[in-house]
Amino acid sequence: MGSPGPKPRNLAGPMGCTRRSAFISTVILVVAVLLTVLITYHFTKSAVQAEYGDINLLKAEEQKSGEIITAEELRLPNNIEPIHYNLTMKTYLPGYEVAPPATKNLTFEAQVIMTFKVTQTSRKIVVNSANLNIVHDECRVIVNNKPVKISRIEEIPKLEKLDFNLDESIEKDTMGELKIVYTGDISADLKGFYQSAYYSRKNEKIIAAVSQMEPSDARRMVPCMDEPSFKANWTVTIIHPKGTTALSNGIDLSTQEHTEGFMKTRFATTPKMSTYLLAVLVSAFEKIEKKTKRGTLFRIWARPEAINTTQYALEAGVKVLEFYEGYYGVSFPLEKQDMVAVPDFSAGAMENWGLVTYRETDLLYDPKIYSNEGKRRVAVVIAHELAHQWFGNLVTMRWWDNLWLNEGFATFVEYIGANHISDGAFQMDDYFIEAAQESAMETDKVASSHPLSFTVAKVEDVTEAFDGISYEKGGSFIQMLSTVMGKKSFDKGINLYLKQHSYSNAAAEDLWAALDKVLPDNVKGPDGNKLSVKEFANQWTKQMGYPVVTVNRLNSTTALLTQERFKPNKEAQEKAAYRNNQYGYKWDVPIWYMYGNDQTIRMAWLPRDQPLHLNLPKDTVLIVNPDSRGFYRTNYNVSDWKTIAEMLNKDPESLPYRAKTRLLFDAYELANDDKLDFTVLFDLFSYVKKETNYFPALAVLENLNAIRNHYGSEPEKIYLEKFYKSLLDANYQKISDLSYIENNYQNDSLFYKIGFDLRILFNYCQLEGVDCNEQFQTIFKDKVLAKCNDKDQLSECAEIGGPLRRKVYCEGVKNNGNSVYKKMLQWNRNEQTNTEKDNILNGLSCSKDITNLKGLLMSALNRDDGLFRFQDASHVFTAVGSNLIADEFMFKFMLQRWDQIYSSLIEDPTSLKWVIMTCTNGIRTENEIQQLKYFLKTAKNASKFSWITQALEEAELNVKWQNKYFDKLTKEFKDRMTTPPSN
Template identity: 45%
Template sequence: MTAQWTKRTVLKFTPISLLLLLFPVAAATGLSTGLTYFTRRAYDTTETNKDHGDDDNSPSARQLRLPRNIEPLLYDLSIKTYLPNYVDFPPEKNLTFDGQVGISLRVLEPTKSIVLNAKNITVIPKKCELLLKDQKVLLKVGNFSKRSHLTNYYLLFQLCCLLRNIKIIYTGLISNTLFGLYQATYTDADGTVKIAAATHMEPTAARRMVPCLDEPSFKANWTVTVIHPKGTKAVSNGIETNGKGEVSGDWIISKFETTPRMSSYLLAVVVSEFDYIEGFTKTGVRFRIWSRPEAKNMTEYARDAGIRCLEFYENFFDIKFPLKKQDMVALPDFSFGAMENWGLITYRENRLLYDDRYYGPINKQLVALIVAHELAHQWFGNLVTLTWWDNLWLNEGFARLVEYIGTDEVNNKTIRMGDFFLPNVLAKALDADAVSSTHPLSFRIDKAAEVVEAFDKITYEKGASVVEMLRAVIGKKNFKQAVTQYLKKFSYRNAQASDLWNVFDKVVKDVSGPDGNVMKTTKFAPQWTTQLGFPLVTVKDFNGTSVKIAQTRYKANKGALEPEKYRHPKYGFKWDIPLWYQEGDNNCIKFAWLTREKPLYLHITNPNTSIVVNANRHGFYRQNYDADGWQKIIKQLKKNHKAYSARTRNAIIGDAFAAALIDELEYATVFKLLEYAKNEEEYLPWTETISGFYAILDFFGNEPESTSAKVFMMNILKPMYEKASMKYIADNYKNDSLFFEVNLQTSIIDAYCFLGARKCIKNYTDLFYKEVMKKCKDGDKASKCVRKCSSGERNATSRIRMSQRYYSIEELRSLQRNGAHAREYGAFNEQIERAEHKINWIKKHMRKLSDFFKKST
């Protein structure tokens, strides 16, 4: 599943979208935000709070779990949807559905009851039957638990260990909660309100549409039939088996091929008036993109990217895609960025639609990344599935990493997605994992609320970053071979992290581990997945022939306590750390292990040369140096900053700001380091520079002292701003090979304006009037901005920021609804901790930094 992030929609690039390209939200969240759609979704917690609660009274995970005395083999599901304005039916049936499910079960232990998950559906008691060879036996429906969503179906006799079939008939509501089978409402081109029916099942919402064993370990085949009104079309996981469906009066009966064995959270149905475009992969997989008819001309890029990515994954994983078709649906109402339902991936509209007449290059990359992420899930998550939600990162962390590999392929490797990984994934993971209220990648789920809590930056970003570090240690060839063997071994089954590491151990034979013997991933990986946090690697004691390298845990608020169950990890917040290091201007990157047990004393060949660890930034840790070490690095940057790669400079700058943030480094040293920036022309180092500036300004807030801080920062940005050109951006924004350069210039201009440079703001204001205010009626989307433009121009800044408000009516409504519920489980403690850290920072640094900025400007 792709997490949902708030983002602006970029409009027409001729000329309005040029203006919007120059107004990213980087001013608030850092340079890399423009491309970042993940990892945290705007999760609609209204329903999840009702389901689970988020306090100590919520049911435990054990109370939620189903007994293991039966397992499902096949669901034969029939759903009839009552959508308004198509056919006549009794008023009380409006926005409801009728359901019938036959479940083939294997009885593993003798039992007199069958326990299923169900929620918000009404079972018809006299229609629940156990089907025996020559008779039907009525099942007694037991009490439903609102806390655990468990329903018992009782028998008068004991079932033995055989195959059995039950049939349940029921009804339910097509809800307005964006979970289960729900209403997707939109306005068509004629202004008519339409309602489609769509599903979202992850993590525990399949039970809202069908009584089932709604846990990921209960894999089964699904045969789906959808009965829907004339004038609509239905799609599901499998390919249709009866063409456009059988007509029965005012209804159409659409039948779909039985799915492979899969978990219930991957079940999907969409009933709508949507239209599609299609294509085929080289292996014959039919690929369709569904959307509102008026958006059909914006689906070609997603189709082409999807086909190419699917073909690439088949080769990369060495496993053929197991379905005959792959549908992707752009939904106007959707709770997340996207969902990887097998054979029927659902997307928020602005995560799938792209047209270069309306959207900018960042949106193009956004679509490619999300498509690549969801298609990666067809193997990592669908073919092989986590056993329980405590290892969710196996699904999401691997998919997050692989999406960057897939997107590189889609764009002919011109956009250097491996480098974009640093600001878009690694930096966010480090920030999220720096607080004490974080959690490990693999963790015991004790409360129901923690199932939802697992969908966060740790699971996605840290998961991907740790796996990328492992890939760098063992090599791409070993990594690919191990992943393929893992997927083949556990196809159509469930797996845990230990299963993955065991496969890696069997494959990797040519890499030395921390103890000097053949590396054991089973020993290395759990240190990074079962304890929270990450190390700060400090290089010190330059004595002429060696340096000492030691580790401590990096922690934003050193006095804050972790949750009790994470407070005393097996490894004591110590890690075996892979060190890639560089001496001076020698671009040969060397490797060593810093073990958990003791510091590393590293021999150096030149006492006057600098040492940089985490060269090329593959490790999931931060670096720091003593005063001598930093001075050597600063000297090298001033002498020839290109002696370090752009990735290495990204790490140096980001980690310097991070060390200063926790009082391990003086800010004066950080700013001394940035004196070289007048010669910096690469995107990656500037991402960390501008992000560091924004972090400081966030501490300063609107205090008068912020003025001198902004002037100081503008002086650092000025050389690059004077080189930046709006014409260059306009001429090259479609050129993928210049994507870094275009984004760099866009971000520099935006940051310079944000800091308050009058010339920059005047240029933007003039451009705004020329290209937006006077042409606000250009295009059907832009015309909606006229009233907002006219009423919003109070000052230069508001006129600039007004450009960020150009959304379609549907997009605005979705953003407002989801934004209102964008609270994360567990985020309250994190916000308290960050607030305390902010107060402490202000006490320690505000006056000192203010004096520094005044003297320096």
């Protein structure tokens, strides 16, 4: 579910003192879409990757009381098996032809008939139900065509269960029907069946109703067996107001008048599927459509005001769906594929079979206001969600402890799919290194991480599964496994797995069995025998973390490779369940390597229980993991690091750009773990003066921004910034003028040429003493203030190229006082395009006034304010947190306003997570650590989420860095600017 990685994107969000979180402090000035990950790549990447979802198996009342409810208690009994659901719903939405009665406004009436098979003789039928009003007198049970009396219907809110106790036993192997009549609210909390509001061009409020079920919210719309393993067919009928269109998973078979003011739409029965994939939409949206080569009807739906921004999604969706049919070797099983842009949506997107729902920013594309990276984001999310139509929907994990099978594979495939959409222009295989692999390593280096596969022992563990481990690490491991096996064998195994388990459920062991079955005998493992995929995979999926491989040169022709777990915070303890795993935090590591002058990539195994000796040509430079396929870091002797730095400074093209990218990311992390001196690191970074490739340059910029983030607003940062500027000077002088960027950013063949220029430009302009921001202030005055009045929408009146809009708005707010800030607030309220609202938010968050910045945070928490949508609360905190001024108050804001933060965001725990991670990102003193620990012990509801521990661990790493490196690096930068080293 959600954005791929994302993240964001990860959706993912800030990660304390890490390089990745530090980059967030500048990335909003760049051109990426603010949300990622963060929930989901993840997701889906998956977005995102962000995309990471939310589970509410436990109600707030029980959480507050401290009662622990285990996953075992929440699970349904296995005495019956659902075969088919026949669902009929009538929805009452205001604003259409006939106004609903006041008592029924924003509600629905429904009945479901579940056909089931009895698998164990029993006198009880148990289904899931949450926040639904059951009409007890109209419920019925029929078994073998005979009624069975219901003695009592018991509703158990804390377990979200509905028990039908029967007067007599129902016998094994008999067939039956359970009819449930009920009503429910169309909620406002972005889960189950909920309302999404927007305004027409006439400023009329219009409400749509849409579903979001993953992981466990189908029970909020229909009583059902709401667990992934209980697959069944669904036949859905929706009665909806005239003036609306209804959509569900199956193709619409007929729409006819029902009663005054209502229409009735019947849908084709779905294939067998899990309840979390059930989807319903009632809206006045419009569509564009096209058919695939095999005749699948493909439609994109959006509110009428945005329908002109759907063409890219249609072309991309059709293209990648056709590609996936060949890639998976299985035809798409439905007659149609709908994709819908929803104005209010908590995740990045959701892969409902045949009816995928998206955040507007992740489906719509308007080149006028989107950056080129925003366009890539849309392609990635589409590729992620459509990848799920096979891996996740056709074959589904049995339970949430194997969520990573769904999300990790979709994250892996999204890069292949998005590359196909762009005809290779997005270079997704290269982008994977930073966006998925490095992101996963950041998440997985801390003790508060978790294995890919882990036992769901309690409710919180289910929530924990929706994170960057399942998405980005899952995708990174699958990429490594695919490389070890060979693409041909891996793809053959995936095809076998899908065909063996179609319309069913599977676990990781089933995938390993399929891959082992097709693996050729000549693919050897670390013991010299045929590789066991299962044994190799278990080491990487059942224990958390990853290794750092150390290369010791014994002499001019021999190297000794050893491994240890990469864990910067040695004092931090894992959860008790993860401390003593069977593999002892050792791995069978596939070692890919090359010699400096011979770029042929070779492979050897570093076994889990012994070192590896490599014989090399005399005095050659050894580079390990040059193609960045392995999920590990590599460290070298100091002399070897110096040799690599000298090579690159002399000739930046002496190594492939993927090898440079991996070296630069590893070197920074190793320096932060005392495994490499920062002096050597900065010698290595210095070569970027001559770098022209986007990916290694990005690695240097991200890592320097991470260091800059550590300095915050401290005056000593001036020495760092002088050094930083000296590295960028040469490339900055070569940047094309802004008119070239504005005229060419839509040209995909120039994607990374423009991207390189923008990265250099934005990073250079944020450094102290640099006056290049004046040109952005001029653009703001000439193309915003002079062109737009108070009633306009900036998306229509501001004549600025997509990649420059955020930077222009930022400089406009930063340098023009409160009068302009207030104008931007008004333009934010006027704006109907969510991507442009993101651009405006970036501008607002650049204010120099702390009162303004706190006001944005308060508006994000106030559901009635109307300035921001509920879905964007964490987005607002991330934007404000990127302003260096925010370091002075964000943590204190969290401590003082915790009750308000919690009560506002508890319905979306993923947003709550990123808000807390952002608020603790600026912790730099031991005193603040003690305050955070006290907060965790005493603040109401503060300690029950596992990621709070992650926030503490990241903060401790941050303080450790301040104590150990702040003064040392300040002297280093000062010395380099006084007597810069010769290169």
